Amino acid sequence: RPRVLSGIQPTADSFHFGNYLGALRQWVDLQADYEPFFFIADLHAITVEQDPKVLRDRTRRAVAQLVAMGIDPARSAIFVQSQIPAHAQLSWVLQCLTGFGEARRMTQFKDKSAKGGEGAASVGLFTYPILQAADILLYRPHYVPVGEDQRQHLELTRDLAQRFNHRYKKTFRLPEPYILKATAKITDLQDPTAKMSKSASSPAGIIELLDEPKASAKKIRSAVTDSGTEVRFDLDEKPGVSNLLTIFSAMTGRSIGEIEGDYVGKGYGAFKGDLAEAVVQFVTPFRDRTLELLDDREHLDGIIAAGTDRARAVAEATLRDVLDRVGFLPAS
Numbered sequence: 494r495p496r497v498l499s500g501i502q503p504t505a506d507s508f509h510f511g512n513y514l515g516a517l518r519q520w521v522d523l524q525a526d527y528e529p530f531f532f533i534a535d536l537h538a539i540t541v542e543q544d545p546k547v548l549r550d551r552t553r554r555a556v557a558q559l560v561a562m563g564i565d566p567a568r569s570a571i572f573v574q575s576q577i578p579a580h581a582q583l584s585w586v587l588q589c590l591t592g593f594g595e596a597r598r599m600t601q602f603k604d605k606s607a608k609g610g611e612g613a614a615s616v617g618l619f620t621y622p623i624l625q626a627a628d629i630l631l632y633r634p635h636y637v638p639v640g641e642d643q644r645q646h647l648e649l650t651r652d653l654a655q656r657f658n659h660r661y662k663k664t665f666r667l668p669e670p671y672i673l674k675a676t677a678k679i680t681d682l683q684d685p686t687a688k689m690s691k692s693a694s695s696p697a698g699i700i701e702l703l704d705e706p707k708a709s710a711k712k713i714r715s716a717v718t719d720s721g722t723e724v725r726f727d728l729d730e731k732p733g734v735s736n737l738l739t740i741f742s743a744m745t746g747r748s749i750g751e752i753e754g755d756y757v758g759k760g761y762g763a764f765k766g767d768l769a770e771a772v773v774q775f776v777t778p779f780r781d782r783t784l785e786l787l788d789d790r791e792h793l794d795g796i797i798a799a800g801t802d803r804a805r806a807v808a809e810a811t812l813r814d815v816l817d818r819v820g821f822l823p824a825s
């Protein structure tokens with residue numbers, strides 16, 4: 494079966510709807526036809542300062558949320574990045590193949606370092622996309638399901654794979670991004686032209702999956718729309734309504750056209766109320782299941798250990814090829 498691989502950072506207590514609709518839902522769906530590897534990117538998390546205790550807690554919370562969402566540990570290898578040293582080792586080799594100017598062009602670094610100034614950003618934040626390339630290439634996946642914000646990093650990954658294959662010997666598969674256009678960029682409820690993001694969105698702009706369901710419903714009802722009344726998908730004129738339509742369609746499986754049809758002449762209040770209800774229907778059992786899983790740490794750690802063992806075997810085999818091809822002596 495062809496492989497898929499993707500990762501997510503444990504940098505919040507809860508995933509948000511951007512993560513879910515942009516990427517995680519595809520992870521769940523792809524399990525049926527692919528051999529899946531999904532990981533918690535804790536090495537990426539420390540590119541900005543983290544409290545060690547909180548990081549450990551969030552790593553387990555991340556795994557619990559994946560399982561609660563429907564990632565099946567029997568089918569998917571769920572693992573923690575820092576437990577497989579091959580990621581950091583391959584990252585070093587790839588850093589030595591990356592041009593400084595090439596790394597500088599990554600827009601996410603520009604965005605993330607803009608606030609405190611480049612001088613305050615860590616070198617790890619700068620080299621983040623190269624570690625991400627290593628994460629991916631180790632597993633030789635066919636597809637990488639992500640949101641639109643990751644497209645540029647996927648292109649760098651392909652360039653580095655090609656460069657290595659060309660300079661040494663064909664070693665890596667060139668992975669394809671798997672980006673669902675409709676939900677590739679979920680936007681902030683209060684600033685609907687900006688990405689919903691845990692570091693940039695205000696609390697009212699972001700719906701976290703583990704929020705109290707009532708609080709999520711309230712955020713939807715208070716989402717910024719526009720002064721009109723017509724429920725219509727129009728990214729230029731109605732970015733707020735369009736974002737809500739995207740979420741509504743993804744949550745219910747109904748087309749945007751059908752939903753628009755249902756609310757002709759009804760205004761925003763009824764539309765937002767029904768969307769809030771659909772979100773509550775989804776998050777309530779999800780939240781219960783996550784909290785239940787978090788109560789049984791032994792079970793959760795067992796899932797991580799089993800997934801990490803499966804992933805480690807694949808990663809180490811690729812790394813052995815790489816180290817040999819680069820010209821390093823075999824480890825005794």
Ligand code: AQP
Nearest residue numbers: 501502511512515516639640677678679689690691692
């Ligand atoms: N708003 C979004 N719409 C669609 N997809 C999104 N993703 C994130 N935000 C959106 C996708 O979620 C996956 C996990 O990404 P991550 O671990 O890198 O999380 P993140 O990017 O740190 O999440 P944020 O909220 O975007 O964090 P900050 O604010 O720190 O940048 C990825 O596949 C991503 O595309």
